[in-house]
Amino acid sequence: MHTKTLAQLSSGLHRREFSSQELTRAFLERITRFNPEINAYVTVTEEQALAQAQLADQRIAAGLSTALTGIPIAQKDIFCTQGVRTSCGSRMLDNFISPYDATVVERYNQAGAVMLGKLNMDEFAMGSSNETSFYGPVKNPWDTGTVPGGSSGGSAAAISAGLTAAATGTDTGGSIRQPAAFCGITGLKPTYGRVSRYGMIAFASSLDQAGPMAKTAEDCALMLQAMAGFDERDSTSVDHPVPDYAASLNESLEGLKIGLPKEFFGEGLDADIARNIDAAIEEYRKLGATVHEISLPHMHLSVPAYYVVAPAECSSNLARFDGVRYGYRCDNPKDLSDLYTRSRGEGFGAEVKRRILIGTYVLSAGYYDAYYLKAQKIRRLISEDFRQAFQQVDVIMGPTAPSVAFRFGEKGENPLAMYLSDIYTIAVNLAGLPGMSIPVGFSGGLPVGMQILGAHFSEGRLLNVAHRYQQETDWHQKMPGAFA
Amino acid sequence: MSFSKEQVNTVAWLARLAIDGDKVEAYAHDLSSIFGFVEQMGGVDTDNVAPLAHPLDQMQRLRPDSVSESDRRDTFQALAPLTEAGLYLVPKVIE
Numbered sequence: 001m002h003t004k005t006l007a008q009l010s011s012g013l014h015r016r017e018f019s020s021q022e023l024t025r026a027f028l029e030r031i032t033r034f035n036p037e038i039n040a041y042v043t044v045t046e047e048q049a050l051a052q053a054q055l056a057d058q059r060i061a062a063g064l065s066t067a068l069t070g071i072p073i074a075q076k077d078i079f080c081t082q083g084v085r086t087s088c089g090s091r092m093l094d095n096f097i098s099p100y101d102a103t104v105v106e107r108y109n110q111a112g113a114v115m116l117g118k119l120n121m122d123e124f125a126m127g128s129s130n131e132t133s134f135y136g137p138v139k140n141p142w143d144t145g146t147v148p149g150g151s152s153g154g155s156a157a158a159i160s161a162g163l164t165a166a167a168t169g170t171d172t173g174g175s176i177r178q179p180a181a182f183c184g185i186t187g188l189k190p191t192y193g194r195v196s197r198y199g200m201i202a203f204a205s206s207l208d209q210a211g212p213m214a215k216t217a218e219d220c221a222l223m224l225q226a227m228a229g230f231d232e233r234d235s236t237s238v239d240h241p242v243p244d245y246a247a248s249l250n251e252s253l254e255g256l257k258i259g260l261p262k263e264f265f266g267e268g269l270d271a272d273i274a275r276n277i278d279a280a281i282e283e284y285r286k287l288g289a290t291v292h293e294i295s296l297p298h299m300h301l302s303v304p305a306y307y308v309v310a311p312a313e314c315s316s317n318l319a320r321f322d323g324v325r326y327g328y329r330c331d332n333p334k335d336l337s338d339l340y341t342r343s344r345g346e347g348f349g350a351e352v353k354r355r356i357l358i359g360t361y362v363l364s365a366g367y368y369d370a371y372y373l374k375a376q377k378i379r380r381l382i383s384e385d386f387r388q389a390f391q392q393v394d395v396i397m398g399p400t401a402p403s404v405a406f407r408f409g410e411k412g413e414n415p416l417a418m419y420l421s422d423i424y425t426i427a428v429n430l431a432g433l434p435g436m437s438i439p440v441g442f443s444g445g446l447p448v449g450m451q452i453l454g455a456h457f458s459e460g461r462l463l464n465v466a467h468r469y470q471q472e473t474d475w476h477q478k479m480p481g482a483f484a
Numbered sequence: 485m486s487f488s489k490e491q492v493n494t495v496a497w498l499a500r501l502a503i504d505g506d507k508v509e510a511y512a513h514d515l516s517s518i519f520g521f522v523e524q525m526g527g528v529d530t531d532n533v534a535p536l537a538h539p540l541d542q543m544q545r546l547r548p549d550s551v552s553e554s555d556r557r558d559t560f561q562a563l564a565p566l567t568e569a570g571l572y573l574v575p576k577v578i579e
Contacts (some may be wrong), residue, residue: 323565326564354514371525
């Protein structure tokens with residue numbers, strides 16, 4: 001059952017080939033068996049899952065179900081889940097039992113999905129390898145000596161190893177797309193404001209976005225349908241109608257104009273990855289698309305601008321973790337300052353501390369204009385590049401990451417080396433655009449992902465473009481041998 | 485630009501973040517290399533460019549100034565390290 005897609009499982013449930021309880025138990029058994037090796041889950045909610053599965057079976061029997069009813073999914077541990085630990089991959093929240101559900105969680109519960117547990121991630125979503133988690137690194141199921149990517153590494157690894165039918169992730173600089181690429185699965189970062197951030201622990205408020213991760217574009221369409229939509233409780237939520245994502249999946253790609261930014265295919269790109277991307281583009285030509293070279297001239301500034309904006313926003317968002325009202329508190333604080341500094345110093349890991357320092361500095365008196373304001377201006381230039389590009393083409397394609405999954409510790413000494421692995425994904429967050437990563441091949445036995453980007457609120461088209469490719473190819477069906 | 489150990493300590497204090505003495509140098513080194521990289525932005529002319537704070541260039545949505553939340557203090561304080569009589573307890577501030 002773990003090799004089936006979400007859509008196939010939904011079909012099976014509704015045809016009564018198996019029950020949600022059977023399906024849920026099957027996944028829970030696999031988690032018990034394989035999670036120690038992969039470390040994808042931080043918390044497994046076995047009792048709750050079986051209770052939800054039982055209710056789901058009743059709903060299906062009564063004809064009151066949705067496509068997601070009875071489907072076992074898992075939530076990245078950045079989403080608040082009522083009564084269940086919500087750790088954000090950090091010691092700071094190791095003892096935090098959330099008193100409420102995030103909107104995303106609420107919507108999945110309403111749809112009748114079954115929550116298997118909470119998934120491991122880079123601490124406070126800061127990382128590209130899932131090596132910074134307080135709960136230890138997640139292993140890539142394709143080669144457990146390599147990283148699954150990050151920050152949604154647990155989500156990607158769990159889907160890849162068949163430990164959940166689908167999962168939620170979040171993407172601030174590539175954290176859905178890059179792990180999807182490294183683990184050979186499909187992930188989508190929606191347009192900024194498409195999915196509610198209420199109850200989603202904030203990293204960088206102008207960049208964060210929640211999105212679906214699954215085996216296929218069709219599965220992501222079903223997941224996005226449940227997640228997307230205006231939410232009054234999120235002041236950055238956009239009141240834009242939610243289309244029927246599944247309905248447009250099979251539209252023809254005849255005449256589709258694909259843009260390939262020359263900046264994505266320059267020197268830094270590994271030749272084998274380029275070969276895989278070229279082969280994928282060739283499939284699109286066969287489907288009737290035309291290919292055009294475009295330019296995004298300010299692309300090279302996206303990583304520097306991001307590493308000013310994101311840390312600045314994170315330093316602000318993480319100021320609330322002070323040992324007073326919830327979360328980690330240091331032992332025997334001498335005075336209030338000691339309480340603050342040591343709770344935070346001990347509660348946060350090194351990468352989080354690094355980013356808080358960067359952010360605090362760039363927002364401090366005398367430096368705001370030179371760094372933060374400058375970065376926001378660069379952001380507008382990058383956004384403009386995309387706006388102009390989308391006047392010429394319908395979608396943009398390119399590699400998701402400059403390499404396949406790297407080995408643990410490879411980027412260890414130099415944080416900059418880690419930051420540069422986001423080189424193809426970051427600009428998309430700065431511009432608030434939607435983007436997907438789909439598996440398009442392998443290099444040295446490890447998955448290669450390709451990005452598909454679109455204009456604001458074009459998720460339907462991206463899913464359609466991805467789905468048509470997946471109907472002609474079978475990369476998305478591959479599973480790592482050890483877990484198949 | 486080069487980050488000195490003093491600068492790291494100053495910024496750490498602003499952020500109320502304790503850094504072990506023997507780690508300060510490493511942070512200074514990392515921050516120097518990150519800021520060296522970030523300096524690239526300086527070379528770009530942005531004189532007539534407006535900053536983009538919100539990716540869709542939207543304004544903050546407002547709502548009427550009326551009470552919409554319920555009192556959940558007990559639920560929230562159940563999560564706190566130390567409380568008493570509905571207050572959060574911290575080490576004494578005023579001598």
